Amino acid sequence: MSKSLYIPFRYTLIVVCGFILAIPLLFMISGSLKSAQEIVAYPPPLLPETPIWQNFADAWSYLTPRVIANSFIFSLGVVGLQLVVSLPAAFALAKIPFKWSTGIMATLIVPMFVPGNLTLIPLFVVTFQLGWLNSFAGLIIPMAAQSAFAILLFRQFFVTLPPGLIEAARIDGAGWWRVFVSIALPLARPALATFVSISFLSAWNMYIWPQIVAPNPAQRVINVALAPLAGGENSIISPSVGLAGAVIAMIPVLTVFIVFQKWYIKGVVGTGLE
Template identity: 35%
Template sequence: MTTKRILLYAALAAGAFISVFPYLLVVLTAFKTKAQLNSTEPWLPGVPPTLDNLGRLLGGDFPQYILNTVIMTVLLTLGQLVFTTFAAYAFARLRFRGRDVLFWLYMATMMVPSAVTMIPLFLIMRELDLVNTWYGLLAPYILGTPYGIFLMRQFFKGLPAGLEEAARIDGAGPLTVLVRILLPLCRPALGTLTIITVISSWNSFLWPLIITSGDATKVVTVAIAALKVGIGVDYNLMMAGGLIALAPMVAVFVFFQKYIVRSVVLTGLK
């Protein structure tokens, strides 16, 4: 093994350790008592480990917050897949006046930070009496995002036009062409969009924090932030909540890492 290869592997190992270390601290702190947290180094496990922190969370309202997050993630993902696909197909294949201008105006909204639109969105939801409701929580994002539409549009434009033309000659309409001809070829792009939407929805914090205030619609990220109350901070309890919130994303990575790698390649190419 050459010196260059040794240095390369050493750099990769150091980068991997730096990336994983914060998650290791979350796991170690979640299984420590307050006394162990103050008496041991952060990177050392507590002996003996304790499940009290997880028990305190799971014995309260935290399971309801997990269920709320799952519902939000599933609904947003389904909405993104359906509405994004239809919009992308219209921009890629259908011809109508102002199509390209409308598309690029919509894409221009990607340059606007999401935090800038939070106050206008909240005011709209307040006027519609949708604050602290599921409708208000889901409405701004369930109909698609500029990035998702751009990704699917580019994938549609990369498919051979002859397939669609042959189907039209056989009498197929636009909906039949989309559902029976193009969508089966779009599985890589749909997988990419699904992974991106699941991760972003599960980790969403700012909009749920602004639009929700009751337990019926509170999600995991907001619930973890709410653990920091009063004068002190219960780091053990917060890290236990972080561990519970992190576990589904780790499961997604373990079971779908092949598709995640494919999605990274696809998004890089597009």
């Protein structure tokens, strides 16, 4: 294929693939504005005949400001604690020579291959024994402790830092903590953006753990509140209202990705995650 034909073909293929992947998203947005009759019609209409914005008001009555605030507390708490734990650990494993570093890396990698459902019951038992049920501590700390991926991600980035940069700071009398805070951390913005995007998305989309640990309305997060809107044969709630709730729940995640998009792409390339 000649270069003159390759470039148009490449971009056409990208657009087609992007449109196919966006079909569920477009269906969700369109369905959130349809009436109850339009959403169950067959074949379904592509666009609503008359947009029904009341669906969003009805969905908001279930997704109260308290639920939205709980979701932000949970998601940001998980991301923040994982950053506090994983950044220093990753820098130490990448740049500070010490004994047993290989064994520590192996210990971190092994749990990543264990399905989360297998550890769900032991994790719940430990949380129960600590008296953390129906609390933000029970929601956040067990999930934030699962930092193996974050440590490996940041370690991969810190390994790529020029050794001469670290050695020059050490010769000038900087301690390891000063090197980490003043040199390594400012250069880690691409990796930080990658991790924040992935971790916030994962925490925001969690359902099973918040459902079993904190079903109390005072700690209820957005996916637990969305569950009754999923509908069913005996549901009195229109599926359109459920789709409107899903659109509301999607906005924070989409905003985070748009904000960090530039650094996210650099981080994926720079850390070798493809």
